[in-house]
Amino acid sequence: MAEPLFRRLALIGIGLIGSSIARVNRERGGLAAEIVATARTEKTRARVAELGIVDRIEADPVAAVAGADCVILCTPVGTFRALAEQIGPHLSQGAILSDVGSTKQSVIRDVTPHIPQGVHFVPGHPLAGTEYSGPDAGFASLFDGRFTLLTPLPETDPAAVERMAEFWRRCGSMVEVMDAGHHDRVLAIVSHLPHLIAFTICGTADDLADESRQQVLKYAASGFRDFTRIAASDPEMWRDVFLNNREALLEMLARFMEDAQAMARAVRWGDAAYIEDKIQRGRRIRKSLIELKQA
Ligand code: NAP
Numbered sequence: 001m002a003e004p005l006f007r008r009l010a011l012i013g014i015g016l017i018g019s020s021i022a023r024v025n026r027e028r029g030g031l032a033a034e035i036v037a038t039a040r041t042e043k044t045r046a047r048v049a050e051l052g053i054v055d056r057i058e059a060d061p062v063a064a065v066a067g068a069d070c071v072i073l074c075t076p077v078g079t080f081r082a083l084a085e086q087i088g089p090h091l092s093q094g095a096i097l098s099d100v101g102s103t104k105q106s107v108i109r110d111v112t113p114h115i116p117q118g119v120h121f122v123p124g125h126p127l128a129g130t131e132y133s134g135p136d137a138g139f140a141s142l143f144d145g146r147f148t149l150l151t152p153l154p155e156t157d158p159a160a161v162e163r164m165a166e167f168w169r170r171c172g173s174m175v176e177v178m179d180a181g182h183h184d185r186v187l188a189i190v191s192h193l194p195h196l197i198a199f200t201i202c203g204t205a206d207d208l209a210d211e212s213r214q215q216v217l218k219y220a221a222s223g224f225r226d227f228t229r230i231a232a233s234d235p236e237m238w239r240d241v242f243l244n245n246r247e248a249l250l251e252m253l254a255r256f257m258e259d260a261q262a263m264a265r266a267v268r269w270g271d272a273a274y275i276e277d278k279i280q281r282g283r284r285i286r287k288s289l290i291e292l293k294q295a
Pocket of ligand 1: 012074076129
């Protein structure tokens with residue numbers, strides 16, 4: 001394997017995503033000569049030490065970033081503003097600060113004001129995940145064949161962007177660079193709205209009378225099951241995603257509700273052609289996903 005890209009990598013937060021990065025380095029090498037991580041609770045810190053996936057685990061983010069030439073924020077996006085304020089003054093000259101947050105405009109808004117001159121900020125988002133969280137949920141192949149999107153600012157040093165691109169390629173990802181606003185709109189439709197629908201439909205089913213609720217669980221294999229898998233995702237992470245991609249999410253939700261109304265009208269009036277056309281479209285989208293190996 002090539003020389004490690006960084007001397008010391010600090011992972012602020014080590015749940016599903018952070019621990020997967022740490023495992024890539026343990027199992028394949030090439031990312032960093034040393035990894036220091038932080039977690040909020042003693043329980044997670046003890047578990048990470050037990051797993052032996054990093055070189056050092058700290059409670060204090062300031063201690064973790066000291067001497068690091070790369071720092072990646074891997075906590076829920078709602079924590080980024082306070083974290084950036086806390087670690088900003090302690091970042092090393094020439095270091096890269098990055099993140100894995102699921103929203104990008106809010107991250108740029110919250111983090112940029114706290115970055116000192118001489119530190120390169122390269123926001124990122126690996127489009128890889130599961131409904132599980134915590135350091136036990138991670139695995140080294142999580143990013144294989146998945147896209148990672150980088151959303152640098154126009155003034156970001158291209159060499160720093162290229163280093164992070166190489167970092168993610170070594171994690172197994174395909175890397176693309178895009179504008180943060182574009183990222184947020186695309187993710188609102190492909191990820192944030194589907195999660196909103198899944199959380200909502202589970203609530204709707206749960207609100208039904210006791211007897212029907214039991215029937216829902218018993219016959220869940222008919223389609224409901226797939227929604228419950230998505231709805232099992234981490235509440236803090238998703239609360240923060242919804243609150244930090246508010247405009248794009250509300251826009252996509254409004255469009256979805258219009259289309260759902262149109263479908264309801266077709267059902268009411270027995271418009272079989274309309275219904276069939278929409279189902280055919282769904283099938284075509286699924287087929288394209290399989291062809292692109294993103295299913
Ligand atoms: P996770 O498994 O729940 O881990 C979160 C980590 O952050 C844990 O180490 C946790 O420490 C720490 N943390 C949580 N709340 C904190 C707070 N208020 N202050 C300080 N530390 C805190 O989360 P994840 O799935 O890895 O997600 C991390 C980031 O990746 C999020 O920004 C998310 O948007 C993004 N992301 C997630 C996915 C996905 O599918 N899960 C995919 C792509 C990107 P404790 O364990 O001690 O609480």
